[in-house]
Structures are given as C-alpha cells and as structure tokens.
Amino acid sequence: MTFDAYRIPEEHEAIRAAVRDLCVDKVAPNAAATDEKGEFPQASFDALRAGDFHAPHIPTEYGGAGADALATAIVIEEVARACAASSLIPAVNKLGTMPLLLAGSAQLKRRYLPPVARGDAMFSYCLSEPEAGSDAAAMRTRAVRDGDGYVLDGVKRWITNAGVSEYYTVFATTDPSAGSRGISAFVVEKSDPGVGFGALEKKLGIKGSPTREVYFDGVRLPADRMIGAPGEGFRTAMRTLDHTRVTIAAQAVGIAQGALDLALEYVTQREQFGKTVATFQGIQFMLADMGMKLAAARQLTYAAAAKSERDEADLRYFGAAAKCFASDAAMQITTDAVQLLGGYGYTSDFPAERMMRDAKITQIYEGTNQIQRVVMARHLLHG
Structure with missing residues (x-):
C-alpha cells in the first residue's frame, strides 16, 4: 500500500514563488516607509496590479485571474510576509466583493467585478x-x-x-x-x-x-x-465572513513567517560569549515553538481554504478556527521574534516591532478571537 503525503499542488507553489519574487523586489522595500508615513502603499498596489495579484479571486468571466480560495490565501500570505498593510489590498477586495459573488445579481456582477479585476477600483x-x-x-x-x-x-x-x-x-x-x-x-x-x-x-x-x-x-x-x-x-454578511476569515488567517500566517525568517537570520549571525546565539538551547526551544505553531497555523488555514472553495457545511467552524489559531500564533511568534532580537527588536531599525504591531489586529478584526471561540463552541455543541 502506498501513501501520498499531503502537499500543495505544483501550480499553487508556482503562484507562491511568483508572488514572493514580486514582493521581495517591489513590496518589501516600501514596507517601512509605508508604516512610518501612514500612507496607502500605492507603489505596492501598482506592483500587485501588474502581477494580477491585487484581486486574484475574481472569476475569469469577469476579467479576473480566477484563483481558487487556496491560491488566494497563498497570495495574501506571501504579501503579508513582506508588508501586512499591503496584504489588505487582495484581502479586502475579496471581503468587499464576496457578497456579490455569493448573492449578487448577474447585472451587479457584470457592472462591479470587472473594474476590480482590472485594478481600476477597490x-x-x-x-x-x-x-x-x-x-x-x-x-x-x-x-x-x-x-x-x-x-x-x-x-x-x-x-x-x-x-x-x-x-x-x-x-x-x-x-x-x-x-x-x-x-x-x-x-x-x-x-x-x-x-x-x-x-x-x-x-x-x-x-x-x-x-x-x-x-x-x-x-x-x-x-x-x-x-x-x-x-x-445579514445572512450574506455572515456567509461572507465564513469565507474571508480564511484570508485573515492567511495574513496572520504571512506575518508570522516574516517574523520567523527575520529571527532565524538574526540568531545565526549574532554572537555572544564567543558563539552564535542560535547555539544556545533556550533560543533553540523558542525557535522550535515558533516553527511548530506556524506550521500548525498554515495547515489549518489551508484546510479551511479548501473547505471555503467547496463551500462545505463545516466551513464556519474551520474558518473561525483558522483565523483564531493563526492570529494567536502570529501574535506569539512576532513577540518572540522581538525578544530574540533583543534591543534591536525593540527599534524600528528592524521590522520585528512592526510585525508585532501588525499581528495584533488579526486577533481583532473580522470578529474578535473571543467571537471566534463562540462560533466554534456553538458548532461543537450543535454537532
């Protein structure tokens, strides 16, 4: 008997690679200034629009890329890894248009989805x-x-x-x-x-x-x-959130991945007591916990994305669970990243403190994590 281990389809990994390359070159360089100035990241929007990653979920019949829920989550994750504020471009475009996709008339879809797909409107x-x-x-x-x-x-x-x-x-x-x-x-x-x-x-x-x-x-x-x-x-609003809580989970995963990447780079270069910080067991335990929580959050998010694509009956539970777990993990991982960088983590010279500040909102918007736990408990109690 053979067993094929779970893995992301090759076409989705190709999307990840393309988004990551774009974000490294054209989104990450804007992130610090975007945060400092508090200005909409127009250069990042232009780059995402050129790559067709600004609203990847729009169906092809309306001029969009037609990305499924998992591919859209991967796009948001990779953008958030570079800049959380910029990841709200594809995420909120999905949030705003999801009611039309779920319940809108053909006329409304034809009128409002193509401009979003082209990047002419959000x-x-x-x-x-x-x-x-x-x-x-x-x-x-x-x-x-x-x-x-x-x-x-x-x-x-x-x-x-x-x-x-x-x-x-x-x-x-x-x-x-x-x-x-x-x-x-x-x-x-x-x-x-x-x-x-x-x-x-x-x-x-x-x-x-x-x-x-x-x-x-x-x-x-x-x-x-x-x-x-x-x-x-109201029913449309709640159904929309069932689907888009997955995107917040993806955003949280991306922020956490960026923080872990930064921490790993730092601890393997920083030397104290004649050796790199990464050789100390206490540091290794922190890194292990960060990686473990991130891996669990990513898998739960991807499972919820698959359920979103199929609009399965337990999507409400999985969407709430993914959003809640991933955002809690992101808050912990970014806080630990600040700790691992020591004094440097507390300064704006490094992005760890920005990532920690950005992670906090993922525990609050699209339903606080207390509300997510209410949603999950009701699902469990009602079978």
Whole structure:
C-alpha cells in the first residue's frame, strides 16, 4: 500500500514563488516607509496590479485571474510576509466583493467585478458601526424605500481602505421590526452624493491601510443596487465572513513567517560569549515553538481554504478556527521574534516591532478571537 503525503499542488507553489519574487523586489522595500508615513502603499498596489495579484479571486468571466480560495490565501500570505498593510489590498477586495459573488445579481456582477479585476477600483466592506461591532445585528444604519429606490442614512466604523476604495458593500436595516432578518445589503459608490469619510484612524499597526468612518447622508440608491433579496443582508454578511476569515488567517500566517525568517537570520549571525546565539538551547526551544505553531497555523488555514472553495457545511467552524489559531500564533511568534532580537527588536531599525504591531489586529478584526471561540463552541455543541 502506498501513501501520498499531503502537499500543495505544483501550480499553487508556482503562484507562491511568483508572488514572493514580486514582493521581495517591489513590496518589501516600501514596507517601512509605508508604516512610518501612514500612507496607502500605492507603489505596492501598482506592483500587485501588474502581477494580477491585487484581486486574484475574481472569476475569469469577469476579467479576473480566477484563483481558487487556496491560491488566494497563498497570495495574501506571501504579501503579508513582506508588508501586512499591503496584504489588505487582495484581502479586502475579496471581503468587499464576496457578497456579490455569493448573492449578487448577474447585472451587479457584470457592472462591479470587472473594474476590480482590472485594478481600476477597490471594494470595501461596511458592516461595523459605532454601537454595533461584535453585535452586528444591532446596526442603526437605515435604508428606507422611496419610490423605485432607497435612501440610505447612517455611519459605518473601522472600514478598511475607506476613501481609497471606489465601491462599498453596505449593510443597512430595511425593516427595523424584523431584527437581523430586516437587514439588506447594497453596493454604494464613492461618488454617490451624500457619501463622506471621517479622519484617518491613528492605529497601532497596518498604518498603510487607511481606516476611516464612512458616512451616508441621504444617499439615494436605485433598487438594483441591492445585493440579493430584501432581508437577506445579514445572512450574506455572515456567509461572507465564513469565507474571508480564511484570508485573515492567511495574513496572520504571512506575518508570522516574516517574523520567523527575520529571527532565524538574526540568531545565526549574532554572537555572544564567543558563539552564535542560535547555539544556545533556550533560543533553540523558542525557535522550535515558533516553527511548530506556524506550521500548525498554515495547515489549518489551508484546510479551511479548501473547505471555503467547496463551500462545505463545516466551513464556519474551520474558518473561525483558522483565523483564531493563526492570529494567536502570529501574535506569539512576532513577540518572540522581538525578544530574540533583543534591543534591536525593540527599534524600528528592524521590522520585528512592526510585525508585532501588525499581528495584533488579526486577533481583532473580522470578529474578535473571543467571537471566534463562540462560533466554534456553538458548532461543537450543535454537532
């Protein structure tokens, strides 16, 4: 009897190699300045766009690369290895467009997906509000029927790439009496009258990815901008997160890999007491734990990506598990990387401290890790 060990398909490893080469040459060199200046990494976006890695998940019928969920996760992982802020370009493009792919009309897909595939536009996702974060169903943004369209009023908070993206998937209550079943989803354009943006949030990490509030003041939307049927928005939002939590797991894996690479390079060169730091057993134990956690996080993320591609029934559990485990691992691995570099790890001369700051958000957005544990527990308790 023979047994073929699990391995990534060759075409996916070819994608990894291509993305890594591009990121080493054209993304990593921008990472420190992007963080220091807090500016959108336009040069990195241009490089990803030239390589068709800015929105690889868009199907070929809409002009995209047609990458499956695993290939998309690998792209995000490799970009995050070089620059976490830049990895939010493909990640948030998937987050913003996933509702259209899951529930949008053919007309909406034909109108909005090709510009994203070409790199002419980006797509953001507007779910959270000042008083509705983990409790997304408590949103106060309203879309009121008015003639043959809707009038949208409200505010969304913590919106990634807000102000840079041309398009926004916005969730709003269309029937306040129906709770979560009264929430609908819409496509809103940056140029729609009544759309505005708040000041840039001053953040701990991912500083090159703009985060702002988005305001809707009497925004008139034609009825055909609705994604799916009235009242199906909350279900679409949750299904979207089932798929895109995998991308956050991939981002976390990439950040952790970058930190481990840096730590390995440093400890094999740094000498103390007449020998390299890497020869000390205490250091070796730290490296072993970092590598072990990273390997486990990567395998869980890839398994979740495969389930996402097949839209399997237990995707919600695996997506939550991958996001939770990988982000916790990334936080630990980047913290250990700072420790291994000693005083140098605490300075901006080395990227370890930036990686640690960037890793923290992966434990928070697209559902805090406390929420992920609630999701997993409910799945286990309900069989």
